[in-house]
Amino acid sequence: MLEEIFFPFTxxxxxxxxxxxxxxxAAYATVTSLLMTLMLGPVLIKYLKNKKxxxxxxxxxxxSHHKKTGTPTMGGVLIVFTTGFxxxxxxxxxxxxxxxxxxxxxxxxxxxxxxxxxxxxxGNKAGLSSKKKLIGQFLVSGTIVGLLYxxxxxxTTRLFFPMVKGSILDMGWFYLPFGIFIxxxxxxxxxxxxxxxxxxxxxxxxxxLTFGAIAYVVGRSDFxxxxxLPFIRGGGEITILALALLGACVGFLWYNSNxxxxxxxxxxxxxxxxxLGTISLMIKNELLLVIVGGVFILEILSVxxxxxxxxxxxxxxxxxxxxxxxxxxxxxxxxxxVMRFWILxxxxxxxxxxxxxxx
Numbered sequence: 001m002l003e004e005i006f007f008p009f010t011x012x013x014x015x016x017x018x019x020x021x022x023x024x025x026a027a028y029a030t031v032t033s034l035l036m037t038l039m040l041g042p043v044l045i046k047y048l049k050n051k052k053x054x055x056x057x058x059x060x061x062x063x064s065h066h067k068k069t070g071t072p073t074m075g076g077v078l079i080v081f082t083t084g085f086x087x088x089x090x091x092x093x094x095x096x097x098x099x100x101x102x103x104x105x106x107x108x109x110x111x112x113x114x115x116x117x118x119x120x121x122x123g124n125k126a127g128l129s130s131k132k133k134l135i136g137q138f139l140v141s142g143t144i145v146g147l148l149y150x151x152x153x154x155x156t157t158r159l160f161f162p163m164v165k166g167s168i169l170d171m172g173w174f175y176l177p178f179g180i181f182i183x184x185x186x187x188x189x190x191x192x193x194x195x196x197x198x199x200x201x202x203x204x205x206x207x208x209l210t211f212g213a214i215a216y217v218v219g220r221s222d223f224x225x226x227x228x229l230p231f232i233r234g235g236g237e238i239t240i241l242a243l244a245l246l247g248a249c250v251g252f253l254w255y256n257s258n259x260x261x262x263x264x265x266x267x268x269x270x271x272x273x274x275x276l277g278t279i280s281l282m283i284k285n286e287l288l289l290v291i292v293g294g295v296f297i298l299e300i301l302s303v304x305x306x307x308x309x310x311x312x313x314x315x316x317x318x319x320x321x322x323x324x325x326x327x328x329x330x331x332x333x334x335x336x337x338v339m340r341f342w343i344l345x346x347x348x349x350x351x352x353x354x355x356x357x358x359x
Contacts, residue, residue, distance in 0.1 A: 002089050022216065022236035025090040029240045030247035033086040037078055037251025045255065045262050048072035053120050071260060074116045076268020079248045080109035083275070086244035095234050096151050097282055100144055101241045101275070107140035108187055108274030112266035127266065137184045137270075144278055145179035155230040155284055162288050162355040165228050182286050183277040189296040190273030191266060192303055192322045197258035199324060199338045203295050203345040204272045205249045210292045210349045211279045212242035217356065218283050227356050230284045238282050245275055258335055288355065294348035295341050299323050 003019040010016045018024045049072055084105045091098040114136075115127040128136070148156060157175040158167035171178055194200035217223045219236030232238075249272070255261045264272075273296075280289040290297055299322045306321035319329040327337050 001091075001093055003092055004094070022219065022239055026212065026216075026239045026243045029086045029090040029244040032089060033082040033244045033247035034251045036082040036085065037248050038254060040078055040082070041251065041255045041262070044075065044078055045072055048074065048262065071263055073263040073265040074113070074120065074267055075252065075256070075262035076109065076112060076116075076264035076266070076271060079245075079252055079264060079268045080105060080113075080271050082251070083244050083248045083271075084109075086247065087241055090244070091237050091240045092234075095237045096147065097234060097237045097241070100147055100278060100282065101238075103140065103144055103147075104275045104278040105271060107143070108137070109267055109271035111136040111140065112268065112270035115270075116265040116267050134184070137187055137274075138180065140274065141180040141183035142176075144183060145176055145281070148179065148281060149176055153233070155232070158230070158284070160230060160284055160287070162285075162291060162352070163358045167230075178286075179281050182281060182289075183274055185300070186277035186280075186289070186293070186296070187270045187273035189293070189300040190276070191269040193296050193299045193324070194264060194269040195322060196324050196328075196334050196338050197260040198253055198256050199341060200269055200272070201249050201253045201256050201264065202338070202342045203293075204276070205246055205253070206342075206345045206349045207276055207289075207293050207296075208242045208246040208249065210352055211276065211283065211285075212239050212246065213353065214285060214288075214356070215239040215242055215279065215283050218285075229356065232283060235283060238279055241275070242279055245272065258338065288352055291355070292349050292352035294351075295345045302326065 003025065052070075053072060053074060084102060087098065087101050087105065091101065111128075111133060115133060118124050119127040127133075152175075155167070157171045157173075159169050159171055159178075160166075161168045190200055190204065193203065215232075215235055215238035217227060218229050218232045219234065219239065221231050223229075224231040252262075252264065252268070256264065276289065276293065280286045302318055302323035303321045305317050309315055309317045318326040320326055324337050324341065327340075328334065332340075
């Protein structure tokens with residue numbers, strides 16, 4: 001929005017020219033969401049404590065988690081609001097990507113907020129039923145993918161594989177179910193990972209930073225041509241979305257690191273997963289998300305394997321799923337699990353960036 005307001009006045013005040021630059025707007029989108037999160041964090045924590053809006057910890061989880069009962073939850077409201085506000089200020093409102101970004105932020109965030117609200121205000125620990133949650137995710141995902149398909153370019157329906165030149169196939173109309181699967185999968189992957197103080201937040205920072213860099217590259221014809229990546233006209237705007245999310249997550253980590261003063265709840269985890277999945281669709285790196293978000297993949301696979309093994313063999317593969325709880329029950333401290341998973345996340349991020357040159 002600020003670009004539309006100030007850039008036309010460049011002829012009267014030359015410094016307003018900076019609003020046309022992606023780097024300037026992306027940097028200040030990060031600063032905006034970061035500072036807002038840091039400033040509003042204590043206010044939200046105090047409010048949630050006064051209203052006794054606390055987390056109900058699983059009784060079957062690690063014993064060390066029982067002391068966290070009552071920690072303020074629904075902190076994801078902070079991430080949703082600050083990311084959305086930063087996107088509203090700094091992205092180009094004439095871009096399809098801005099509209100899609102806001103739908104992803106408030107659509108997935110809204111589903112999580114409804115789920116958390118039922119848990120907290122109605123005393124129903126189950127929250128939204130799985131069926132209703134999936135229907136909500138399907139509707140938001142369908143809207144996003146439908147818009148991207150309707151306003152498609154020649155590369156929208158093509159599938160690109162990391163380290164391979166050019167697209168490997170054109171999915172055509174199959175892009176619709178494929179895109180919906182990507183978005184629904186990632187909302188749930190981040191949601192399952194959000195089980196330890198700062199774990200999902202820190203990993204999301206790494207993915208957002210990586211995708212911000214890639215979005216900037218594919219949004220420039222010279223860089224994308226040199227690296228043999230698909231050129232996404234206007235794709236630089238997606239950098240602003242990625243870095244706005246990064247800033248919000250960094251600010252939230254200030255209060256979410258161990259011992260956490262606040263949890264993000266489904267409001268934050270579903271929104272973060274949905275936004276990361278949406279970015280992967282817009283920058284045409286859907287499969288690269290499997291690498292850069294490798295820890296999220298391991299977490300959701302551990303749940304699939306555990307459930308499948310128990311149903312078929314009546315035996316468990318892990319002491320407890322998701323994977324982070326398995327290592328806790330093996331004797332690792334919570335801080336050690338988080339730090340080691342962050343290290344893995346960093347390695348996956350570096351590996352994903354290396355694929356840009358290996359083609």
